[in-house]
Amino acid sequence: MNKTVLITGGTGLIGMPLTKALLAKGYSVHHLSRSKSSGIEGVKTFEWNIQEDRIDPACLENVGAIIHLAGEGIGSRPWTNRQKKEIIESRTKSIKLIYGLMREMTDHRVEAVISASGVGYYGNRADEILTEDSFPGGDFLAHTCVEWEEVVDEAEELGPRIVKLRTGIVLSEKGGALAKMDAPIKAGLGAPLGSGKQWMPWIHLDDIVALYLHALENEQLEGTYNASSPDIKTNEDFTKSIAKVLNKPLFLPAVPPFALRLLLGEMCALVLNSTRTSSDKIQGTGFNFIFEKLEDALKTIYERKTAG
Template identity: 50%
Template structure:
Protein backbone atom coordinates (compact mmCIF):
# COMPACT_ATOMS: atom_id res chain seq x y z
CA UNK A 1 0.00 0.00 0.00
CA UNK A 2 1.14 3.55 -0.75
CA UNK A 3 2.25 5.38 2.36
CA UNK A 4 3.12 8.93 1.27
CA UNK A 5 0.89 10.93 -1.07
CA UNK A 6 1.66 14.31 -2.66
CA UNK A 7 -1.45 16.41 -3.32
CA UNK A 8 -1.63 19.54 -5.46
CA UNK A 9 -4.67 21.68 -4.71
CA UNK A 10 -4.80 20.24 -1.22
CA UNK A 11 -6.60 23.26 0.23
CA UNK A 12 -9.62 22.93 -2.04
CA UNK A 13 -12.89 21.19 -1.20
CA UNK A 14 -11.76 17.79 -2.44
CA UNK A 15 -8.14 18.17 -1.38
CA UNK A 16 -9.05 18.93 2.23
CA UNK A 17 -11.44 15.99 2.55
CA UNK A 18 -9.06 13.60 0.79
CA UNK A 19 -6.24 14.70 3.08
CA UNK A 20 -8.32 14.02 6.19
CA UNK A 21 -9.31 10.54 4.99
CA UNK A 22 -5.74 9.62 4.02
CA UNK A 23 -4.41 10.76 7.41
CA UNK A 24 -7.10 8.74 9.19
CA UNK A 25 -5.97 5.66 7.28
CA UNK A 26 -2.33 6.04 8.28
CA UNK A 27 -0.97 7.71 5.15
CA UNK A 28 1.57 10.49 5.25
CA UNK A 29 0.49 13.49 3.17
CA UNK A 30 2.50 16.19 1.41
CA UNK A 31 0.90 19.29 -0.06
CA UNK A 32 2.21 21.60 -2.75
CA UNK A 33 0.94 25.09 -2.03
CA UNK A 34 1.66 28.72 -2.82
CA UNK A 35 1.87 29.39 0.93
CA UNK A 36 3.20 27.50 3.96
CA UNK A 37 0.63 25.18 5.53
CA UNK A 38 -1.05 25.38 8.91
CA UNK A 39 -1.90 21.68 9.39
CA UNK A 40 0.76 20.13 11.60
CA UNK A 41 -0.07 16.66 10.27
CA UNK A 42 0.70 17.64 6.67
CA UNK A 43 4.09 18.41 5.17
CA UNK A 44 3.55 21.51 3.03
CA UNK A 45 6.05 22.45 0.34
CA UNK A 46 5.92 25.77 -1.49
CA UNK A 47 5.78 26.15 -5.25
CA UNK A 48 5.11 28.96 -7.70
CA UNK A 49 3.82 27.59 -10.98
CA UNK A 50 3.92 30.98 -12.70
CA UNK A 51 7.63 31.38 -11.87
CA UNK A 52 8.43 27.70 -12.44
CA UNK A 53 9.61 27.22 -8.86
CA UNK A 54 9.08 24.07 -6.79
CA UNK A 55 10.60 22.70 -3.58
CA UNK A 56 12.43 19.59 -4.76
CA UNK A 57 11.93 17.89 -1.39
CA UNK A 58 8.18 17.58 -2.01
CA UNK A 59 8.65 14.21 -3.78
CA UNK A 60 10.92 12.60 -1.19
CA UNK A 61 9.51 9.17 -0.37
CA UNK A 62 6.33 9.85 -2.35
CA UNK A 63 4.63 7.00 -4.18
CA UNK A 64 1.58 8.75 -5.64
CA UNK A 65 0.76 12.27 -6.85
CA UNK A 66 -2.86 13.41 -6.76
CA UNK A 67 -3.15 16.40 -9.09
CA UNK A 68 -6.12 18.59 -8.16
CA UNK A 69 -4.59 22.05 -8.70
CA UNK A 70 -6.34 24.43 -11.06
CA UNK A 71 -7.89 27.90 -11.08
CA UNK A 72 -11.64 27.82 -10.36
CA UNK A 73 -13.48 27.91 -13.70
CA UNK A 74 -16.60 29.41 -12.09
CA UNK A 75 -14.81 32.49 -10.72
CA UNK A 76 -14.40 35.69 -12.70
CA UNK A 77 -15.28 36.54 -16.29
CA UNK A 78 -13.83 34.40 -19.04
CA UNK A 79 -11.55 36.99 -20.54
CA UNK A 80 -8.69 35.78 -22.73
CA UNK A 81 -6.34 36.34 -19.80
CA UNK A 82 -8.57 34.38 -17.41
CA UNK A 83 -8.91 31.51 -19.90
CA UNK A 84 -5.14 31.31 -20.18
CA UNK A 85 -4.82 31.23 -16.38
CA UNK A 86 -7.43 28.45 -16.10
CA UNK A 87 -5.58 26.26 -18.59
CA UNK A 88 -2.01 26.97 -17.48
CA UNK A 89 -2.82 26.47 -13.79
CA UNK A 90 -3.57 22.87 -14.72
CA UNK A 91 -1.03 22.11 -17.42
CA UNK A 92 2.02 24.02 -16.21
CA UNK A 93 1.59 22.70 -12.68
CA UNK A 94 1.82 19.03 -13.66
CA UNK A 95 4.56 19.96 -16.14
CA UNK A 96 6.58 21.43 -13.27
CA UNK A 97 6.27 18.17 -11.35
CA UNK A 98 7.34 16.12 -14.37
CA UNK A 99 10.34 18.40 -14.85
CA UNK A 100 11.34 17.70 -11.25
CA UNK A 101 10.94 13.94 -11.74
CA UNK A 102 13.17 14.03 -14.80
CA UNK A 103 15.85 15.79 -12.77
CA UNK A 104 15.57 13.16 -10.01
CA UNK A 105 15.80 9.77 -11.76
CA UNK A 106 15.95 7.96 -8.40
CA UNK A 107 12.52 9.25 -7.34
CA UNK A 108 9.98 6.78 -5.95
CA UNK A 109 6.81 8.06 -7.65
CA UNK A 110 4.90 5.38 -9.52
CA UNK A 111 1.44 6.88 -10.01
CA UNK A 112 -0.21 10.17 -10.98
CA UNK A 113 -3.96 10.50 -10.38
CA UNK A 114 -5.40 13.61 -11.97
CA UNK A 115 -8.71 15.41 -11.98
CA UNK A 116 -10.41 16.37 -15.21
CA UNK A 117 -14.09 17.02 -15.92
CA UNK A 118 -17.10 15.80 -17.84
CA UNK A 119 -16.87 19.16 -19.56
CA UNK A 120 -14.41 17.22 -21.73
CA UNK A 121 -17.39 16.08 -23.83
CA UNK A 122 -18.94 19.49 -24.49
CA UNK A 123 -22.70 19.89 -24.98
CA UNK A 124 -23.90 16.48 -26.18
CA UNK A 125 -27.68 16.55 -25.60
CA UNK A 126 -28.97 13.03 -24.82
CA UNK A 127 -25.98 11.04 -26.08
CA UNK A 128 -24.70 8.51 -23.53
CA UNK A 129 -21.04 9.43 -23.06
CA UNK A 130 -18.37 6.86 -22.35
CA UNK A 131 -14.67 7.40 -21.87
CA UNK A 132 -14.22 6.64 -25.59
CA UNK A 133 -16.54 9.45 -26.68
CA UNK A 134 -14.93 12.29 -28.63
CA UNK A 135 -14.12 15.58 -26.89
CA UNK A 136 -16.25 18.66 -27.38
CA UNK A 137 -15.14 21.89 -29.03
CA UNK A 138 -16.01 24.58 -26.48
CA UNK A 139 -13.72 26.20 -23.93
CA UNK A 140 -14.36 23.79 -21.06
CA UNK A 141 -13.75 20.84 -23.37
CA UNK A 142 -10.47 22.42 -24.42
CA UNK A 143 -9.45 22.92 -20.78
CA UNK A 144 -10.03 19.24 -20.00
CA UNK A 145 -8.35 18.09 -23.20
CA UNK A 146 -5.19 20.13 -22.58
CA UNK A 147 -5.18 19.08 -18.91
CA UNK A 148 -5.31 15.40 -19.83
CA UNK A 149 -2.67 15.79 -22.54
CA UNK A 150 -0.34 17.45 -20.02
CA UNK A 151 -0.86 14.57 -17.58
CA UNK A 152 -0.26 11.99 -20.33
CA UNK A 153 3.35 13.14 -20.62
CA UNK A 154 3.83 10.94 -17.56
CA UNK A 155 3.52 7.86 -19.78
CA UNK A 156 7.02 8.55 -21.10
CA UNK A 157 8.23 8.48 -17.49
CA UNK A 158 6.78 5.02 -16.92
CA UNK A 159 4.07 6.22 -14.54
CA UNK A 160 0.65 4.70 -13.96
CA UNK A 161 -1.87 7.39 -14.89
CA UNK A 162 -5.49 7.71 -13.79
CA UNK A 163 -7.60 10.63 -15.04
CA UNK A 164 -11.01 11.22 -13.47
CA UNK A 165 -13.55 13.19 -15.52
CA UNK A 166 -15.48 14.64 -12.62
CA UNK A 167 -19.13 15.61 -12.71
CA UNK A 168 -20.91 18.09 -10.44
CA UNK A 169 -19.72 17.30 -6.92
CA UNK A 170 -22.52 17.43 -4.35
CA UNK A 171 -21.42 18.54 -0.89
CA UNK A 172 -23.50 20.29 1.75
CA UNK A 173 -20.88 22.88 2.65
CA UNK A 174 -19.16 23.73 -0.62
CA UNK A 175 -19.11 23.44 -4.38
CA UNK A 176 -22.25 23.61 -6.52
CA UNK A 177 -24.97 22.30 -4.19
CA UNK A 178 -25.26 25.28 -1.79
CA UNK A 179 -25.43 27.57 -4.84
CA UNK A 180 -28.14 25.44 -6.45
CA UNK A 181 -30.08 25.08 -3.21
CA UNK A 182 -30.03 28.74 -2.08
CA UNK A 183 -32.76 30.08 -4.41
CA UNK A 184 -34.86 26.97 -3.73
CA UNK A 185 -34.64 27.58 0.05
CA UNK A 186 -35.97 31.12 -0.44
CA UNK A 187 -38.77 30.03 -2.76
CA UNK A 188 -37.23 31.28 -6.00
CA UNK A 189 -35.82 28.07 -7.44
CA UNK A 190 -36.36 27.09 -11.07
CA UNK A 191 -34.75 24.87 -13.70
CA UNK A 192 -32.53 26.70 -16.19
CA UNK A 193 -32.80 26.65 -19.96
CA UNK A 194 -35.18 23.93 -21.08
CA UNK A 195 -34.27 21.89 -17.99
CA UNK A 196 -33.60 18.84 -20.13
CA UNK A 197 -29.81 19.14 -20.09
CA UNK A 198 -28.13 16.26 -18.28
CA UNK A 199 -26.11 17.10 -15.17
CA UNK A 200 -23.61 14.40 -14.26
CA UNK A 201 -23.37 14.42 -10.47
CA UNK A 202 -21.57 12.57 -7.69
CA UNK A 203 -21.68 12.69 -3.88
CA UNK A 204 -18.51 14.07 -2.27
CA UNK A 205 -18.02 10.86 -0.25
CA UNK A 206 -17.93 8.83 -3.47
CA UNK A 207 -15.44 11.30 -4.96
CA UNK A 208 -13.05 10.75 -2.05
CA UNK A 209 -13.65 7.00 -2.08
CA UNK A 210 -12.86 6.85 -5.81
CA UNK A 211 -9.56 8.69 -5.37
CA UNK A 212 -8.70 6.32 -2.55
CA UNK A 213 -9.67 3.36 -4.75
CA UNK A 214 -7.29 4.58 -7.45
CA UNK A 215 -4.48 5.04 -4.94
CA UNK A 216 -4.85 1.55 -3.53
CA UNK A 217 -5.59 -0.42 -6.73
CA UNK A 218 -2.54 -0.55 -8.96
CA UNK A 219 -4.46 -2.20 -11.80
CA UNK A 220 -6.59 0.91 -12.29
CA UNK A 221 -5.32 3.10 -15.13
CA UNK A 222 -6.68 5.35 -17.87
CA UNK A 223 -9.70 7.66 -18.08
CA UNK A 224 -12.80 7.22 -15.91
CA UNK A 225 -15.99 9.23 -15.62
CA UNK A 226 -16.30 10.28 -11.98
CA UNK A 227 -20.09 10.35 -11.93
CA UNK A 228 -22.90 8.52 -10.17
CA UNK A 229 -24.48 5.65 -12.13
CA UNK A 230 -27.91 7.32 -12.39
CA UNK A 231 -27.61 10.73 -14.12
CA UNK A 232 -30.37 13.34 -13.90
CA UNK A 233 -31.47 16.38 -15.86
CA UNK A 234 -31.31 19.92 -14.54
CA UNK A 235 -35.07 19.87 -13.97
CA UNK A 236 -34.93 16.55 -12.14
CA UNK A 237 -32.13 17.86 -9.91
CA UNK A 238 -34.00 21.09 -9.14
CA UNK A 239 -37.22 19.22 -8.33
CA UNK A 240 -35.34 16.76 -6.10
CA UNK A 241 -33.66 19.58 -4.15
CA UNK A 242 -37.01 21.34 -3.67
CA UNK A 243 -38.65 18.13 -2.49
CA UNK A 244 -35.89 17.44 0.02
CA UNK A 245 -36.04 21.03 1.32
CA UNK A 246 -39.86 21.00 1.36
CA UNK A 247 -40.05 24.11 -0.83
CA UNK A 248 -42.38 24.83 -3.77
CA UNK A 249 -41.25 25.41 -7.34
CA UNK A 250 -43.56 27.94 -8.92
CA UNK A 251 -41.37 30.12 -11.12
CA UNK A 252 -40.99 29.44 -14.86
CA UNK A 253 -37.72 28.09 -16.17
CA UNK A 254 -34.88 30.60 -16.44
CA UNK A 255 -34.59 31.19 -20.21
CA UNK A 256 -31.33 30.29 -21.89
CA UNK A 257 -31.05 33.68 -23.59
CA UNK A 258 -31.12 35.43 -20.20
CA UNK A 259 -28.23 33.28 -19.00
CA UNK A 260 -26.33 33.98 -22.21
CA UNK A 261 -26.83 37.72 -21.68
CA UNK A 262 -25.77 37.54 -18.04
CA UNK A 263 -22.89 35.08 -18.30
CA UNK A 264 -21.87 34.98 -21.94
CA UNK A 265 -19.83 31.90 -22.87
CA UNK A 266 -19.75 30.92 -19.21
CA UNK A 267 -23.45 29.99 -19.41
CA UNK A 268 -22.32 26.73 -21.07
CA UNK A 269 -21.46 25.52 -17.56
CA UNK A 270 -25.17 25.23 -16.69
CA UNK A 271 -26.74 24.87 -20.14
CA UNK A 272 -24.41 22.19 -21.51
CA UNK A 273 -25.61 18.59 -21.37
CA UNK A 274 -23.38 15.61 -20.54
CA UNK A 275 -25.05 12.27 -19.93
CA UNK A 276 -21.87 10.58 -18.72
CA UNK A 277 -21.76 6.84 -18.05
CA UNK A 278 -20.34 5.33 -14.85
CA UNK A 279 -20.15 1.84 -16.35
CA UNK A 280 -16.36 1.71 -16.72
CA UNK A 281 -15.54 2.54 -13.09
CA UNK A 282 -18.36 0.25 -11.95
CA UNK A 283 -16.90 -2.63 -13.95
CA UNK A 284 -13.49 -1.85 -12.43
CA UNK A 285 -14.94 -2.84 -9.05
CA UNK A 286 -15.76 0.51 -7.47
CA UNK A 287 -18.85 0.44 -5.25
CA UNK A 288 -20.89 3.64 -4.97
CA UNK A 289 -22.19 4.55 -1.55
CA UNK A 290 -24.69 7.00 -3.06
CA UNK A 291 -25.75 5.72 -6.50
CA UNK A 292 -29.08 7.61 -6.60
CA UNK A 293 -29.73 11.33 -6.27
CA UNK A 294 -32.51 10.97 -3.68
CA UNK A 295 -30.26 8.93 -1.42
CA UNK A 296 -27.44 11.45 -1.83
CA UNK A 297 -29.63 14.48 -1.08
CA UNK A 298 -31.19 12.86 1.98
CA UNK A 299 -27.69 12.40 3.38
CA UNK A 300 -26.55 15.90 2.45
CA UNK A 301 -29.63 17.78 3.68
CA UNK A 302 -30.47 15.47 6.58
CA UNK A 303 -29.27 15.72 10.20
CA UNK A 304 -25.48 15.78 10.40
Protein backbone atom coordinates in the same frame (compact mmCIF):
# COMPACT_ATOMS: atom_id res chain seq x y z
CA MET B 1 4.19 1.40 -3.29
CA ASN B 2 5.77 3.96 -1.01
CA LYS B 3 3.03 5.30 1.30
CA THR B 4 3.73 9.00 0.86
CA VAL B 5 1.25 10.84 -1.35
CA LEU B 6 1.86 14.30 -2.80
CA ILE B 7 -1.38 16.24 -3.35
CA THR B 8 -1.59 19.44 -5.39
CA GLY B 9 -4.59 21.59 -4.46
CA GLY B 10 -4.90 19.57 -1.24
CA THR B 11 -6.54 22.51 0.54
CA GLY B 12 -9.66 22.45 -1.68
CA LEU B 13 -13.13 20.92 -1.44
CA ILE B 14 -11.93 17.43 -2.47
CA GLY B 15 -8.35 17.76 -1.22
CA MET B 16 -9.17 18.40 2.45
CA PRO B 17 -11.31 15.29 3.13
CA LEU B 18 -9.03 13.22 0.87
CA THR B 19 -6.02 14.29 2.93
CA LYS B 20 -7.82 13.32 6.15
CA ALA B 21 -8.86 9.96 4.67
CA LEU B 22 -5.28 9.21 3.59
CA LEU B 23 -3.87 10.15 7.01
CA ALA B 24 -6.48 7.92 8.68
CA LYS B 25 -5.31 5.02 6.48
CA GLY B 26 -1.69 5.49 7.56
CA TYR B 27 -0.36 7.39 4.53
CA SER B 28 2.02 10.34 4.88
CA VAL B 29 0.71 13.36 2.99
CA HIS B 30 2.62 16.17 1.30
CA HIS B 31 0.79 19.21 -0.08
CA LEU B 32 2.01 21.46 -2.86
CA SER B 33 0.36 24.80 -2.24
CA ARG B 34 0.56 28.53 -2.90
CA SER B 35 0.46 28.96 0.92
CA LYS B 36 2.89 27.93 3.64
CA SER B 37 0.51 25.67 5.55
CA SER B 38 -2.67 23.74 4.90
CA GLY B 39 -3.66 23.87 8.56
CA ILE B 40 -4.05 20.08 8.73
CA GLU B 41 -1.99 18.46 11.46
CA GLY B 42 0.48 15.88 10.17
CA VAL B 43 0.68 17.27 6.61
CA LYS B 44 3.97 18.59 5.22
CA THR B 45 3.32 21.60 3.00
CA PHE B 46 5.71 22.60 0.21
CA GLU B 47 5.34 25.86 -1.69
CA TRP B 48 5.19 26.46 -5.41
CA ASN B 49 4.64 29.43 -7.70
CA ILE B 50 3.38 28.12 -11.01
CA GLN B 51 3.64 31.39 -12.96
CA GLU B 52 7.24 31.85 -11.81
CA ASP B 53 8.13 28.16 -12.38
CA ARG B 54 9.14 27.77 -8.73
CA ILE B 55 8.70 24.48 -6.86
CA ASP B 56 10.30 23.10 -3.70
CA PRO B 57 12.15 19.94 -4.87
CA ALA B 58 11.78 18.36 -1.39
CA CYS B 59 8.05 17.87 -2.14
CA LEU B 60 8.89 14.63 -4.00
CA GLU B 61 10.96 13.04 -1.23
CA ASN B 62 9.79 9.41 -0.73
CA VAL B 63 6.63 10.10 -2.74
CA GLY B 64 4.97 6.98 -4.19
CA ALA B 65 1.94 8.69 -5.78
CA ILE B 66 0.85 12.13 -6.93
CA ILE B 67 -2.77 13.29 -6.78
CA HIS B 68 -3.25 16.38 -8.97
CA LEU B 69 -6.23 18.50 -7.90
CA ALA B 70 -4.85 22.05 -8.26
CA GLY B 71 -6.72 24.40 -10.50
CA GLU B 72 -8.22 27.87 -10.59
CA GLY B 73 -11.98 27.63 -9.91
CA ILE B 74 -13.88 27.10 -13.17
CA GLY B 75 -16.86 29.18 -12.09
CA SER B 76 -15.23 31.59 -9.69
CA ARG B 77 -14.70 34.59 -12.05
CA PRO B 78 -15.88 35.69 -15.52
CA TRP B 79 -14.02 33.99 -18.37
CA THR B 80 -11.86 36.85 -19.60
CA ASN B 81 -8.88 35.79 -21.74
CA ARG B 82 -6.65 36.23 -18.69
CA GLN B 83 -8.91 34.08 -16.52
CA LYS B 84 -9.10 31.37 -19.21
CA LYS B 85 -5.28 31.28 -19.29
CA GLU B 86 -5.22 30.94 -15.48
CA ILE B 87 -7.82 28.12 -15.59
CA ILE B 88 -5.70 26.17 -18.07
CA GLU B 89 -2.18 26.91 -16.80
CA SER B 90 -3.02 26.26 -13.13
CA ARG B 91 -3.79 22.69 -14.27
CA THR B 92 -1.12 22.17 -16.95
CA LYS B 93 1.96 24.28 -16.08
CA SER B 94 1.57 23.02 -12.51
CA ILE B 95 1.87 19.31 -13.26
CA LYS B 96 4.59 20.05 -15.84
CA LEU B 97 6.64 21.62 -13.02
CA ILE B 98 6.43 18.35 -11.05
CA TYR B 99 7.32 16.27 -14.11
CA GLY B 100 10.34 18.56 -14.65
CA LEU B 101 11.54 17.65 -11.15
CA MET B 102 10.93 13.94 -11.80
CA ARG B 103 13.07 14.11 -14.95
CA GLU B 104 15.92 15.66 -12.93
CA MET B 105 15.62 13.05 -10.14
CA THR B 106 16.62 9.80 -11.80
CA ASP B 107 15.71 7.92 -8.60
CA HIS B 108 12.15 9.22 -8.09
CA ARG B 109 9.78 6.62 -6.62
CA VAL B 110 6.49 7.85 -8.13
CA GLU B 111 4.44 4.82 -9.21
CA ALA B 112 1.08 6.50 -9.84
CA VAL B 113 -0.27 9.87 -11.00
CA ILE B 114 -3.98 10.34 -10.38
CA SER B 115 -5.44 13.53 -11.76
CA ALA B 116 -8.75 15.32 -11.74
CA SER B 117 -10.37 16.10 -15.05
CA GLY B 118 -13.94 17.16 -15.75
CA VAL B 119 -17.04 15.94 -17.56
CA GLY B 120 -16.68 19.26 -19.39
CA TYR B 121 -14.38 17.18 -21.64
CA TYR B 122 -17.44 16.10 -23.64
CA GLY B 123 -18.97 19.55 -24.30
CA ASN B 124 -22.70 19.90 -25.05
CA ARG B 125 -24.04 16.52 -26.26
CA ALA B 126 -27.86 16.39 -25.87
CA ASP B 127 -28.98 12.80 -25.00
CA GLU B 128 -25.91 10.93 -26.26
CA ILE B 129 -24.60 8.43 -23.71
CA LEU B 130 -20.99 9.40 -23.14
CA THR B 131 -18.37 6.76 -22.41
CA GLU B 132 -14.69 7.36 -21.86
CA ASP B 133 -14.15 6.59 -25.56
CA SER B 134 -16.52 9.32 -26.77
CA PHE B 135 -14.80 12.14 -28.64
CA PRO B 136 -14.28 15.48 -26.85
CA GLY B 137 -16.38 18.61 -27.31
CA GLY B 138 -15.18 21.81 -28.93
CA ASP B 139 -15.89 24.55 -26.37
CA PHE B 140 -13.56 26.19 -23.85
CA LEU B 141 -14.23 23.65 -21.08
CA ALA B 142 -13.65 20.73 -23.41
CA HIS B 143 -10.45 22.32 -24.73
CA THR B 144 -9.28 22.84 -21.12
CA CYS B 145 -9.90 19.19 -20.19
CA VAL B 146 -8.24 17.85 -23.36
CA GLU B 147 -5.11 19.93 -22.74
CA TRP B 148 -5.12 19.03 -19.00
CA GLU B 149 -5.33 15.30 -19.72
CA GLU B 150 -2.68 15.48 -22.47
CA VAL B 151 -0.21 17.16 -20.14
CA VAL B 152 -0.97 14.68 -17.33
CA ASP B 153 -0.19 11.89 -19.83
CA GLU B 154 3.32 13.30 -20.33
CA ALA B 155 4.31 11.20 -17.28
CA GLU B 156 4.05 8.06 -19.45
CA GLU B 157 7.72 8.30 -20.40
CA LEU B 158 8.61 8.65 -16.69
CA GLY B 159 7.09 5.32 -15.71
CA PRO B 160 4.08 5.79 -13.42
CA ARG B 161 0.56 4.46 -13.92
CA ILE B 162 -1.78 7.32 -14.89
CA VAL B 163 -5.45 7.69 -13.94
CA LYS B 164 -7.70 10.63 -14.88
CA LEU B 165 -11.09 11.09 -13.23
CA ARG B 166 -13.57 13.04 -15.40
CA THR B 167 -15.52 14.41 -12.49
CA GLY B 168 -19.16 15.53 -12.41
CA ILE B 169 -20.55 18.24 -10.10
CA VAL B 170 -19.31 17.40 -6.60
CA LEU B 171 -22.17 17.64 -4.08
CA SER B 172 -21.32 18.51 -0.50
CA GLU B 173 -22.54 20.37 2.56
CA LYS B 174 -19.13 22.07 2.59
CA GLY B 175 -19.77 24.33 -0.42
CA GLY B 176 -19.10 23.92 -4.12
CA ALA B 177 -21.78 24.06 -6.82
CA LEU B 178 -24.75 22.89 -4.72
CA ALA B 179 -24.67 26.06 -2.60
CA LYS B 180 -25.16 28.09 -5.81
CA MET B 181 -27.85 25.75 -7.13
CA ASP B 182 -29.96 25.61 -3.99
CA ALA B 183 -29.84 29.34 -3.04
CA PRO B 184 -32.75 30.42 -5.33
CA ILE B 185 -34.75 27.31 -4.34
CA LYS B 186 -34.31 28.09 -0.63
CA ALA B 187 -35.52 31.64 -1.39
CA GLY B 188 -38.65 30.22 -3.05
CA LEU B 189 -37.40 31.38 -6.48
CA GLY B 190 -36.17 28.09 -7.90
CA ALA B 191 -36.71 27.20 -11.56
CA PRO B 192 -35.16 24.89 -14.13
CA LEU B 193 -32.49 26.47 -16.32
CA GLY B 194 -32.88 26.67 -20.10
CA SER B 195 -34.84 23.75 -21.54
CA GLY B 196 -34.27 21.84 -18.26
CA LYS B 197 -33.54 18.81 -20.44
CA GLN B 198 -29.75 19.05 -20.17
CA TRP B 199 -28.13 16.12 -18.32
CA MET B 200 -26.12 16.97 -15.22
CA PRO B 201 -23.59 14.41 -13.95
CA TRP B 202 -23.01 14.59 -10.18
CA ILE B 203 -21.08 12.75 -7.47
CA HIS B 204 -21.23 13.01 -3.66
CA LEU B 205 -18.04 14.31 -2.01
CA ASP B 206 -17.70 11.07 0.03
CA ASP B 207 -17.75 9.10 -3.24
CA ILE B 208 -15.15 11.19 -5.06
CA VAL B 209 -12.85 10.86 -2.03
CA ALA B 210 -13.45 7.08 -2.01
CA LEU B 211 -12.79 7.02 -5.75
CA TYR B 212 -9.36 8.66 -5.39
CA LEU B 213 -8.49 6.04 -2.75
CA HIS B 214 -9.80 3.28 -5.06
CA ALA B 215 -7.65 4.59 -7.94
CA LEU B 216 -4.62 4.84 -5.66
CA GLU B 217 -4.92 1.36 -4.19
CA ASN B 218 -6.03 -0.64 -7.25
CA GLU B 219 -3.23 -0.99 -9.73
CA GLN B 220 -5.56 -2.28 -12.45
CA LEU B 221 -7.01 1.24 -12.80
CA GLU B 222 -5.32 3.06 -15.64
CA GLY B 223 -6.52 5.69 -18.13
CA THR B 224 -9.71 7.78 -17.96
CA TYR B 225 -12.86 7.15 -15.93
CA ASN B 226 -16.10 9.08 -15.69
CA ALA B 227 -16.48 9.99 -12.01
CA SER B 228 -20.22 10.54 -11.71
CA SER B 229 -23.08 8.64 -10.12
CA PRO B 230 -25.24 6.26 -12.20
CA ASP B 231 -28.43 8.19 -11.21
CA ILE B 232 -27.78 10.99 -13.70
CA LYS B 233 -30.55 13.62 -13.88
CA THR B 234 -31.72 16.36 -16.20
CA ASN B 235 -31.54 19.90 -14.88
CA GLU B 236 -35.32 19.93 -14.41
CA ASP B 237 -35.32 16.70 -12.37
CA PHE B 238 -32.26 17.83 -10.42
CA THR B 239 -34.01 21.10 -9.52
CA LYS B 240 -37.17 19.20 -8.52
CA SER B 241 -35.15 16.82 -6.32
CA ILE B 242 -33.51 19.70 -4.44
CA ALA B 243 -36.90 21.40 -3.96
CA LYS B 244 -38.46 18.12 -2.76
CA VAL B 245 -35.71 17.41 -0.22
CA LEU B 246 -35.83 21.03 1.03
CA ASN B 247 -39.64 20.95 1.04
CA LYS B 248 -39.81 24.11 -1.10
CA PRO B 249 -42.29 24.95 -3.86
CA LEU B 250 -41.26 25.23 -7.52
CA PHE B 251 -43.71 27.34 -9.45
CA LEU B 252 -41.66 29.70 -11.63
CA PRO B 253 -41.21 29.04 -15.35
CA ALA B 254 -37.79 27.89 -16.59
CA VAL B 255 -35.15 30.61 -17.01
CA PRO B 256 -34.80 31.03 -20.80
CA PRO B 257 -31.38 30.21 -22.32
CA PHE B 258 -30.96 33.71 -23.80
CA ALA B 259 -31.24 35.24 -20.30
CA LEU B 260 -28.52 32.89 -19.02
CA ARG B 261 -26.32 33.70 -22.02
CA LEU B 262 -26.81 37.41 -21.37
CA LEU B 263 -26.03 37.00 -17.68
CA LEU B 264 -23.14 34.55 -17.86
CA GLY B 265 -21.75 34.93 -21.38
CA GLU B 266 -19.66 31.90 -22.43
CA MET B 267 -19.82 30.61 -18.84
CA CYS B 268 -23.45 29.64 -19.43
CA ALA B 269 -21.96 26.34 -20.67
CA LEU B 270 -21.58 25.43 -16.99
CA VAL B 271 -25.36 25.28 -16.59
CA LEU B 272 -26.64 24.70 -20.12
CA ASN B 273 -24.34 21.96 -21.43
CA SER B 274 -25.95 18.53 -21.57
CA THR B 275 -23.55 15.74 -20.58
CA ARG B 276 -25.03 12.28 -20.14
CA THR B 277 -22.05 10.36 -18.81
CA SER B 278 -22.00 6.61 -18.25
CA SER B 279 -20.59 5.29 -14.96
CA ASP B 280 -20.27 1.70 -16.26
CA LYS B 281 -16.48 1.72 -16.64
CA ILE B 282 -15.70 2.81 -13.08
CA GLN B 283 -18.34 0.46 -11.64
CA GLY B 284 -16.78 -2.32 -13.67
CA THR B 285 -13.56 -1.89 -11.65
CA GLY B 286 -15.45 -2.92 -8.49
CA PHE B 287 -16.16 0.60 -7.27
CA ASN B 288 -19.45 0.77 -5.36
CA PHE B 289 -20.94 4.23 -4.94
CA ILE B 290 -21.95 5.09 -1.36
CA PHE B 291 -24.57 7.46 -2.83
CA GLU B 292 -26.10 6.04 -6.00
CA LYS B 293 -29.37 7.97 -5.78
CA LEU B 294 -29.52 11.77 -5.96
CA GLU B 295 -32.25 12.14 -3.32
CA ASP B 296 -30.26 10.04 -0.82
CA ALA B 297 -27.17 12.17 -1.45
CA LEU B 298 -29.13 15.41 -1.01
CA LYS B 299 -30.93 14.21 2.14
CA THR B 300 -27.60 13.31 3.78
CA ILE B 301 -26.05 16.64 2.79
CA TYR B 302 -28.90 18.71 4.27
CA GLU B 303 -29.09 16.51 7.40
CA ARG B 304 -25.36 16.97 7.98
CA LYS B 305 -25.72 20.71 7.42
CA THR B 306 -28.51 20.93 10.00
CA ALA B 307 -26.48 18.86 12.46
CA GLY B 308 -23.57 21.33 11.93
